Amino acid sequence: MRTHSRSHNSRVALAGLGMMAALVALAGNAQPAPPADAAVADRSAGQQISEVDFTRVAQPGNACSQGMQGRPPLLVLVEGGSSEVLDDRSFTRLEVDPAVLYADLDGDGADEAVVRVVCNYGANGEQDTVQVWTLAARGPVVVDRISAAPDEVVDASAFPPGVHRVDVDGDELAVTFAVHADDDPHCCPSQQAEVRYRLDGGDLVPVGTPVTSAFVA
Secondary structure: OHHHHHHHHHHHHHHHHHHHHHHHHHHHHOOOOOOOOOOOOOOOOOOOHHHOOOOOOOEEHHHHOOOOOOOOOOEEOOEOOEOOOOEOOOOEEEEEOOOOEEEOOOOOOOOEEEEEEEEEEHHHOEEEEEEEEEEEOOEEEEEEEEOOOOHHHHHOOOOOOOEEEEEEEOOEEEEEEEEOOOOOOOOOOOEEEEEEEEEEOOEEEEEEEEEEEEOOO
16 A cells, blocks of 8 residues: 555656646747737738838837936836836926827838927926937837927027927928027917928938028927
């Protein structure tokens, strides 16, 4: 009986080891966790960038780097066009403008997406970023971004010029910044400056000189 008991226990132990080995093998073959922007990570062949829902795509953390008191995250998760509060001290929250524009800015025959992102810092202001996205093998990626007006526009404004409007014209990106005269209150700029950019080798390069005119709401 003792010998039978040892044999039975050995079979139970071997069965248990077999189950454990199977679980380890399954775990070893498991797929890695999907990235934050899993909604668009694995695009099918032929997908157009216009099919991407940018209100659900994770944003790079540097889109909110200016007003945060701590280190910005590597990625900002977005759902429905906005993030959770990223910094309780500055009440930082990121918002994605759903009015995405599309144009072939680099002449490769495929459209890029122009996305405007705003980070609000409670009563401390906001950070405007105009991004150009393209589709890579694993999904949408930022090609380049505009986070500030050119120096000549900044120097002509009593307050830091914010993005007022974003347009595309052929293969050019047109960004209109609000410009404040010296006696303009912060709420009410009297001028605007349109700056045009081209996408050259992955860089947004200003074209010509800024065109200043009366502010149009």
